[in-house]
Amino acid sequence: MLGWEFPPYFAGGVGIVCYELTKALAKHGVTVTYIMPRGPEHVHANHCELLVADNLILDKRVTVARIDSLLEAYTGYDEYGRRLSTLLKHGRGSAGKLYGENLLQEIHLFAEKVKLLVTELGMDFDVIHAHDWTTFPAAMALKELTGKPLIVHVHITEFDKTGGEHADPRIYAIERAGMLAADRVIAVSNMIRKRCIYQYHVPPDKIRIVYNAVEFNRRPGLPEEFPIRKQDRVVLFLGRITLQKGPDYFMEAAKKVLEMNPNVKFVMAGTGDMLPRMIERAAELGIGDKFIFPGFVNREQGDKLYRMADVFVMPSVSEPFGIVPLEAMYQGTPVIISRQSGISEVLKHALKVDFWDVNDIANKIMAALSYRTLHRELTDRGNQEVMGFNWEKPATEVEHIYEEVVNG
């Protein structure tokens, strides 16, 4: 299996997905060798959360082979250039020699290293399973080298990251080449499946949908007192504050809610390139005092925020899957999610909105904050529903896909 991140080096959800999927596959008796590029030792990305490796001891069936590389999650060309120069500035002069000049080179370097690794170790395997575009050149090289069937797993595409505009044609080309070279394409939602068909022209019969799951290895918190909730209700946004996540729609909806009832506080947790603009916008709208921007929050703080909130909102413009609402539901908080998310295809006990429909978002926030029965029903049923998500089902589905490609 080829991945771009794996705990403790992960930037978003894909690392966790790879971790949980390999763990569940191992339970099924599938032996997985996971190859990933080695990232810088300090994970400095402004949107990531760090898990301690000791807490995440792998099953013996999973071997992690790290390959030197500067590949890291969510890195576009521009950011890659910046990071490389940062490394150089911080006196790691050797970086200039060890790592390629740009991301594209890195990806191909990774491909060469993977080939070398597989050849030198004399690795034997049945299937190549690659996660997202940065690993596609390596996966294709490996397929060419060994003739083994290739499965590419699409968690997100360039179109989703850029909100449909300014997609980088070089990244698009790599994504498309990988999908076309693959024997099967795994899409994490119907939304991604449609993207693969309409934006990447992948033959529909090659695509399989496997929805992600979630593993709750920590307990939901106990009820506790939050001073902020004494007189105000709390509405939470938690995620990267970027175009893709729709924080601006959250803010416009907040304005409408506050016009109706001033006893509501809005928490916008996370960081991202739109954060300064959001702080400014809150002031412009005259609701600066109603907004709290705690910045980056770790997992524990996140759980606390979920429990503190009376309703959680995920107004994403485009969300291939979207695991965050499940975390909120696990902590007993009703959720409002955009219909433009993969999770809305499978989640039942959630309120659903179109991300652009600010009136409807505000309407549903107000309803969740004032109709007790609705709040209670969403809390109880949502909590029950989220308990039903686990990795057993997706692992079984992935195993079937392995069998499909191996047996032709």
Place this chain on the structure above:
Amino acid sequence: MVSVCFYFQVHQPDRLRHYSIFDIGNHDYFDHAKNREVVQKVAKKCYIPMNKLLLKLIRQHQGRFKVAFSITGTALDQFARYTPYVLKLFQELADTGCVEFLAETYYHSLSFLYNKEEFDAQVALHKARIKELFNQEPRVFRNTELIFNNELAHHLQAQGFDAVLAEGADHILGWRSPNFLYTAVTAPHIKLLLKNYKLSDDIAFRFSNKSWEEHPLTVDKYVHWINAVNGNGHTVNLFMDYETFGEHQWEDTGIFSFMEHFPSAFLAHPDNNFKTPSELAAQYPAVGELDIHAPISWADLERDLSAWLGNRMQTTAMDELYKLKDAVMATGDEKIIDDWRRLTTSDHFYYMCTKWFSDGDVHKYFNPYDTPYEGYIAFMNVLNDFALRINAQRPAAKPVITETPSTLIN
């Protein structure tokens, strides 16, 4: 001898708009465009062709083919407003003398379970409308969704009805057959006509189901099944939604052709005849008593109330709605009273049902909302406007509902 009694239910609800909290203050609650679109579509696919077919059959069989209808007041209002030709065809059917019209609540409501006074008022309104349009005084009652229990039988007996329709549910019949008439233990003078759900659903639900082992259902086969009742039953009561013809079962399934040929094939047997509900009640004795305490209905496998009152949203919405009743009536404002009554229609509560969430089957098809939660939100928003509207007329009155946007949860 075996009789067949056809009863067709005709209903269209006044669907609500996606009424937002920010719409409060606007007293126009109903999605007129959607309601017009639906009723005109169903008229074209079902009401018009089927009414014409029934007219043809009635004329062809010269009094030997008969049917009964129960048409809700909300449906009649929509016909009058959006597709008057349908109403004209129903009137032509009434003029044949072979069509009986039943009584029900004007607004297709669950009022019997919540407020008897309101129930009586809605039944009276419906009877008056049937008299006005079809010149008939209904003698047989059909409650919303065939909801029935001992108490209903008792209540209707006091009002002088001859018979009442109910579901022939297995759990109330046990070893007994739905093909006889019964009475309820509480009401010896009012007869129960029970739906033969197996033979009814063969037409209403299974007709076009290709995985059903009896598919395709031919007229000969079906008549053969009914003839088998001869000697061990008086009547086969085929009760179903009228929209079965052309809407649930599309024309290309052959449903119209089936109905066109069924009467003559059935009447070919000299012992067979068609009866209306009143005729059944007059002709056949009750063979036994049934004791039905908990309400039954014709819905789903459960045959109970869970489709309308199965979760807390449904019961809360219903409680809040009926809490407003006295204040609504006290306004004496016809428009307010009519609007409130249109909110009692059972469909609004059906849309909030969560029990078949995963099936996405027939129920989803009829639901204008994405999720039951949306149905609840729209309904509660409307109800909140309603409370404000009433309070504006009666400033001394306190707000009467508890789920309101002005008081946040704690």
